[in-house]
Amino acid sequence: MEQATLQATKRQDLGSRAARRLRKQGIVPAVLYGHQLGTVHLSLPIKEVERVLHAGSRMVTLEIGGTVETALLKDLQYDSMGDHLLHVDLSRIAMDQKVALTVPVELHGHAKGVLAGGVLDQAVRDIEVSCLPRDIPEKIRVEIADLGVDGIIYVRDLVPPPGVELLQDPDAPVVSIHMPEAEEAPPTPAEAAAPPEPELIRREKEEEPTEEAGKE
Numbered sequence: 001m002e003q004a005t006l007q008a009t010k011r012q013d014l015g016s017r018a019a020r021r022l023r024k025q026g027i028v029p030a031v032l033y034g035h036q037l038g039t040v041h042l043s044l045p046i047k048e049v050e051r052v053l054h055a056g057s058r059m060v061t062l063e064i065g066g067t068v069e070t071a072l073l074k075d076l077q078y079d080s081m082g083d084h085l086l087h088v089d090l091s092r093i094a095m096d097q098k099v100a101l102t103v104p105v106e107l108h109g110h111a112k113g114v115l116a117g118g119v120l121d122q123a124v125r126d127i128e129v130s131c132l133p134r135d136i137p138e139k140i141r142v143e144i145a146d147l148g149v150d151g152i153i154y155v156r157d158l159v160p161p162p163g164v165e166l167l168q169d170p171d172a173p174v175v176s177i178h179m180p181e182a183e184e185a186p187p188t189p190a191e192a193a194a195p196p197e198p199e200l201i202r203r204e205k206e207e208e209p210t211e212e213a214g215k216e
Contacts, residue, residue, distance in 0.1 A: 003070075004052040005061045008032075008042040019087070028085050032062065032071060034092035040064070046085055049073075056138040058101060062090065070094075070133070072101060093133050100167060102126040103137055105174065109145030113177035118149040124174040127155070128167040135163035144175060152176040 011018070011029065019029045022043055030042040042064065052060060052073070062069040075089035093099050105127050107120075114120050127140055140158060147153060156170035 003059050003061060004055065004057045005063060006044055006048055006052065008044055008062045008064045010064060011041050011043045014041060023084075023086070028088055030088040030090060032064075032069065032090045032092065034071075035094070037092065042090075044088060049085065049088060058103075059093070059133055059136055060090070072099060072133075074101070095133050098130050098132055099136070100128060100130045101136070102128050104139045106139045106141050107144050107175060108141050109143050111144045111147040111151075111177055113147050113149040113151055116149055117179065118177040119180050120144075120175065120177050122175045124155070124168070124172060127158075127174075129160065129164050130167055131164040135161065137161050137164055140166075142174060147175065147177055149177050149179055 008030070011022070013021075022029055023046070026046050027043045028046045028049060030044050032040040032042055042062075053076075058073050060071055060073060062071055069092060071090040071092050073088060074091040076085060077087040077089075078085055091099075103126065105122070105124055107122060111118075111120060129137070129140070131137075137160070140160060142153060142158060144153065153174045153176070154170065155166055155168045155172045155174055158166060158174065160166050
């Protein structure tokens with residue numbers, strides 16, 4: 001995975017009001033933590049962070065004054081519409097120690113089950129992996145060309161890149177294809193206009209008392 005460089009600045013003013021002021025200036029609040037070192041509150045240029053994300057990078061070099069840190073973009077917080085970046089969490093890493101993170105799952109190919117009229121259902125869009133920082137993949141690619149109707153690809157069927165371990169449940173389905181459910185035909189105009197049949201009410205006849213024969 002490509003490693004980008006971000007210019008970061010330590011911030012002293014904390015709280016929601018200060019964060020809103022930063023965002024109006026095109027700056028996003030961030031925190032850096034991990035490796036048993038103290039948490040550092042930072043500010044990052046939003047445009048630069050978005051450029052890194054657009055390139056598919058997750059590992060970054062932070063230049064904070066005269067200090068250089070290597071970190072992962074661990075967690076991103078967006079507004080309710082998912083349009084505006086509100087906050088960034090960064091986790092310190094060491095190049096010789098494995099890290100756990102999620103990467104996107106990308107489907108590749110035209111599934112024969114879809115060409116036959118099936119519906120594709122992708123259950124896993126991001127998958128958790130563990131690897132050394134230099135081996136972090138931009139995505140996990142899943143070949144689906146041979147997937148037919150009623151076919152399922154599970155996590156255990158995926159082939160990760162060298163040095164990458166999948167941490168998700170191996171029995172979890174990633175993608176499947178099924179035929180669409182048949183819909184009931186709408187009633188014909190004649191059926192819709194027909195009056196409902198009257199309900200039949202059965203009444204039990206009361207039993208009449210019978211006279212005993214030969215009674216004096």
